[in-house]
Amino acid sequence: MKLTSKGRYAVMALVDLARFDNINPVSLRDISLRQGISLDYLEQIFSKLKKNEIVKSIRGTQGGYVLNKNPNDIKLTNIFNAVDEKVKTVQCRKESKKGCNGKATKCITHNLWDELETHINTFFENKSLKDLLNNNKETRV
Amino acid sequence: MKLTSKGRYAVMALVDLARFDNINPVSLRDISLRQGISLDYLEQIFSKLKKNEIVKSIRGTQGGYVLNKNPNDIKLTNIFNAVDEKVKTVQCRKESKKGCNGKATKCITHNLWDELETHINTFFENKSLKDLLNNNKETRV
DNA sequence: CTAAACTTGACCATTTTAGTCAGGTATGTA
DNA sequence: TACATACCTGACTAAAATGGTCAAGTTTAG
Incomplete structure (x- = not known):
């Protein structure tokens, strides 16, 4: 269970940008x-x-990127979704008609993984870029 | 960010065993x-x-595995540690003298990842095999 | 003595990750 | 108008992780 560098870099870059x-x-x-x-x-x-409207681009010399929203309105969820960093705890998804592992019923730990997924996603939904900026100012050397 | 099947299977198998x-x-x-x-x-x-003393083995015909502890004392943390399912949100570890990404200081989002790691681990530490058994009985079809 | 079950370690195909590379296109400034 | 700077796009790839399989045992109840 690890975070990919794409998600990590995206957040680092956006904090820097902000x-x-x-x-x-x-x-x-x-x-x-x-x-x-x-x-x-x-x-x-x-x-x-950019496709997910989190940043805007300005071309040409002196160009670059700018935030497209208030840092307070950019949640970690938005960032991770944009770069396809998804939280996946179960293989078996709702769409599938079958249960888990090809069984007819849900696997015996299904509820657990759902609960874990929710637990993590809640964390992501409650953290905004603004939070990170504040946190960073406080603890910066 | 996804759970590997090794960790998932370990928990499923232990619930079954229990x-x-x-x-x-x-x-x-x-x-x-x-x-x-x-x-x-x-x-x-x-x-x-077995190496992590979560189960005991009994060889021979009619043999098999048995729990080595009370289900209440087997936390998800123990299971995941046993099968090397670790929660890793940062590349940069404490042992390294350098900061993150070869910089001299901690990367600007370091605190965030530490916080996330703690958040997930807390979930694992508070869930025991017993919880899963109860939960399963309640919601089983 | 033999079948059931645990034990160990090597091996491997596929997928994902974490990028690189090679070309573009747009635009502010001199 | 040239040109440097910066964005833009898509193809490509080496290395690591994943999710197993395979083979060859050892142990013990019946």
Whole structure:
């Protein structure tokens, strides 16, 4: 059970972005340098963030990315959904007519995994980019 | 962010085991049939559960596995640790002298991932095999 | 003495991850 | 108008993790 780097980088990059975009659009090159994330990889990530209307892009010299919403309205859920970081605890999904593992009934631990999934997702839904900014200011060296 | 089948199967198998081992040792073949998990794969899993003293084995005909503790004392944490299902939200670990991503300081979202890890682990620490048995009886069809 | 069940370790195909690479296109500035 | 900077897109890939299988045992009840 681990977080993929795509999800982690997306959040790191957005926190970085949120700290600088009051002044100017922030270029991926700057984020890449500050956060130590490959530029090419960042481009993939931001392409998805843009499709999901979390950021806006400004082309040309002095261009870059800007947040498309208030940091308070960008939840971790939104970010993770955008980059396909999904919480999956069960293989067996609702769509399937069968139960779990090809059985007719739900597997005996089905409720547990549902509960776990909800538990994690709740955490993501309650954390916004704003929270991270505040948290970061407080604990920053 | 997904649960691996090793962790999921381990819990399923133990719940199954807990329901039947009052009478006799339970053979992996039976669990395999009831839960639809490959016998060979179950053997790998139970080898680890045994090393971690969660189950005991009884060899020979009519042999099988038995719980080694009270279901109330077997937490999800114990099971997951046994089969190497670990919750990993950060790459950067405490042992490393460097910060995250080779930087000198902690990455800006480090606290977040630590918090998430704690959040998930708390869930695992508070759930015992006994809870699952009860829950299962209540909701079983 | 033999069948049922545990034990161990090697092996492997597939999928996912975590990127790289190679080309573009748009636009502000000199 | 040139050109540097930055976004944009899609193909490609090495390495790791996953989810097992296979083979060859050992132990013990009946």
